[in-house]
Amino acid sequence: MELVLAAAIGILAASGVWLLLRPRTFQVIIGLTLISYAVNLFIFSIGGLRTGADPVLHGAAGDIAQYTDPLPQALVLTAIVIGFATTALFLVVLLASRGLTGNDHVDGEDGTP
Amino acid sequence: MNSLLIITPIVLPLLVAALQLLMGEKSRRAVTVLSIASCVTLVAIAAALLMSVSGEGALSAVYRIGDWPARFGIVLVADRLSALMVLLSSVLALAVLPAALARWQHRGGHVQPLLQFLLTGLHGAFLTGDLFNLFVFFEVLLAASYGLALHGSGARRVSAGLHYIAVNLTASMLFLLGVSLIFGVTGTLNMAALAELIPTLPEHTRALLHAGAAILGVAFLIKTAMWPLGFWLPRTYAAASPAVAAMFALMTKVGIYVLLRLGLLFFGDGAGPSSHFGSVWMLWGGVATVLAGTIGMLGARDLAKLAGYNVVVSSGTLLGAISLHVPAVTTGALAYLVISTLAVAALFLLAGVFVPEGEDEADDTLQLEPYEQVGHTSMVEDLYAHEDESRVVVTPPVAMLGLGFLACALLLAGLPPLSGFPAKLAMLAPMPGAAANSGTMVLFAVIISAGLCTVIAMARAGIHVFWADPERTFPRVRAGETLSILILLGLCVLLSVWVGAPLHYLDAAARQLHAPAAYVEQVLPATEIQP
Numbered sequence: 001m002e003l004v005l006a007a008a009i010g011i012l013a014a015s016g017v018w019l020l021l022r023p024r025t026f027q028v029i030i031g032l033t034l035i036s037y038a039v040n041l042f043i044f045s046i047g048g049l050r051t052g053a054d055p056v057l058h059g060a061a062g063d064i065a066q067y068t069d070p071l072p073q074a075l076v077l078t079a080i081v082i083g084f085a086t087t088a089l090f091l092v093v094l095l096a097s098r099g100l101t102g103n104d105h106v107d108g109e110d111g112t113p
Numbered sequence: 114m115n116s117l118l119i120i121t122p123i124v125l126p127l128l129v130a131a132l133q134l135l136m137g138e139k140s141r142r143a144v145t146v147l148s149i150a151s152c153v154t155l156v157a158i159a160a161a162l163l164m165s166v167s168g169e170g171a172l173s174a175v176y177r178i179g180d181w182p183a184r185f186g187i188v189l190v191a192d193r194l195s196a197l198m199v200l201l202s203s204v205l206a207l208a209v210l211p212a213a214l215a216r217w218q219h220r221g222g223h224v225q226p227l228l229q230f231l232l233t234g235l236h237g238a239f240l241t242g243d244l245f246n247l248f249v250f251f252e253v254l255l256a257a258s259y260g261l262a263l264h265g266s267g268a269r270r271v272s273a274g275l276h277y278i279a280v281n282l283t284a285s286m287l288f289l290l291g292v293s294l295i296f297g298v299t300g301t302l303n304m305a306a307l308a309e310l311i312p313t314l315p316e317h318t319r320a321l322l323h324a325g326a327a328i329l330g331v332a333f334l335i336k337t338a339m340w341p342l343g344f345w346l347p348r349t350y351a352a353a354s355p356a357v358a359a360m361f362a363l364m365t366k367v368g369i370y371v372l373l374r375l376g377l378l379f380f381g382d383g384a385g386p387s388s389h390f391g392s393v394w395m396l397w398g399g400v401a402t403v404l405a406g407t408i409g410m411l412g413a414r415d416l417a418k419l420a421g422y423n424v425v426v427s428s429g430t431l432l433g434a435i436s437l438h439v440p441a442v443t444t445g446a447l448a449y450l451v452i453s454t455l456a457v458a459a460l461f462l463l464a465g466v467f468v469p470e471g472e473d474e475a476d477d478t479l480q481l482e483p484y485e486q487v488g489h490t491s492m493v494e495d496l497y498a499h500e501d502e503s504r505v506v507v508t509p510p511v512a513m514l515g516l517g518f519l520a521c522a523l524l525l526a527g528l529p530p531l532s533g534f535p536a537k538l539a540m541l542a543p544m545p546g547a548a549a550n551s552g553t554m555v556l557f558a559v560i561i562s563a564g565l566c567t568v569i570a571m572a573r574a575g576i577h578v579f580w581a582d583p584e585r586t587f588p589r590v591r592a593g594e595t596l597s598i599l600i601l602l603g604l605c606v607l608l609s610v611w612v613g614a615p616l617h618y619l620d621a622a623a624r625q626l627h628a629p630a631a632y633v634e635q636v637l638p639a640t641e642i643q644p
Contacts, residue, residue: 020279020283025275028279032279032282032283032286035283035286036286039286039289039290039293042290042293043289043293046293046294046296046297071296071302072293072296075245075292075293075296078245078249079248079289082248082249082252082285083285085256086252086255086256086259086278086282086285087282089256089259089278090275090278090279090282093259093263093271093274093275093278094275096263096266096271097268097271097272097275100266100267100268100271100272101268101271101272106275106276106279107272108268108271108272
């Protein structure tokens, strides 16, 4: 389980970094999105992993060991919302840049055909 | 009463901005009145907050949101440093407002609400006592800054804004990674609780904490524009409209503020095996930043870029100074922070005044030298060729601009008689005595030579702008822009005369920062229930 999650985060982050360094604005925004997925999964995982456990608590309340740590979930929710909003904003700027310069290069000028 | 003073600087601009958005662009006069009223109130509140934390015995003020105990709830903390930063940003906003109203608000919508949102984010970041809220407020101020950076539109601005947003989104991801690593190790995000926990951490988790802190630090160093993370800054700031760039002069200082606060809280003298973590990196990073900024400044070909590289130089200077962890140096660094923010803001506004008005205004800046040499005569030859033929008529506005430029140069280079000198002196004088090692001496030498290079670069720019071209027609100087520049420079002049009390305050602020036990005690009283 740990290995699968770690591999997922790693692959997402690596692909995101690769795309972030590409010259097209669309690749950059997809790269940013992938990185934010990786970061969100990472935040989610810091609460610790348990397989086959109850989602919230089992039986009568009171045993604190039965609870999952709720804070990472709150953090990841905030991070998702903020990441989503800023990505949407970036998308608008991307479109404006496309409209003003006529191409989708990050520097606004297309060196390669 | 105190709690009200802490929460208002965050809530007031938020409410005002929301109201301004609802009122829309049609009722521009009412929106303007609201902006002015909000900024004036903020300055008054920030001053009251500063007075309330600077009294004898009064350490800092804590506001527990929802009255939850600090380990569970969110706290806002105002100590001397926070109060100072809140006052600085309110004053800067009030000073920049006339310039924003004079010329730039007609170039696009919603500049006033965005300014208020920016203030919300700034004040929140200065006052929060919790790492995750720091992230949230950073995002608030960044989101507002994205809108402001793009204000006025134009291809140059949009392209620079695209880079700015991409860099800052990446930095935010690093911020989140760092925060979550620290949370994973310690189980808390409250700054005071972290400061208490870090000295007693078990050895096997300390490396992970350091990794988290380092990633978090990189996020702030990107905002501070440390070399090699700061290439986005000069271009973005030069492309932003002048009033916005003047406001952005404070944005790098937010990074410095956080590094100073967290560096001393988490990794100060009392942090056991973790003490002074990362300070070597910050020292050499600061040196490299000053060098890079100096080179950029000497090579800058338009006035706004020159101001942008000045921001880089002051960031580097501050990074180096705060990395030393010496109270006396921190005092000077705080003074330098205030003065350089005000002076750079004034320089950005001055650079904006010279931008010729016209259709392509959005993409136009004042170039000192053409990027592509057209003729064969250099500017210097022009200077001598025209010298005998034409009499230069100095009109009052031009004289005012010239004096303002001179004042900026003196302030930024740290020359007497203006306040840049005592600030730099207070920072540099204790350096050799307090921490005599090779790194400190290199930093000392680099800061001194950066001052010299600032004089050279500013003198060169001044010659080009005011002397070299007698044909240059100076644009009409608007009352609003003049007022903004006069307020900013007037404050610097005031601080040249009135040095004692502010320096005393900064000294107390630095000592407070270097004794984090009192901060922890204030936020987490011993009577609270332990988890």
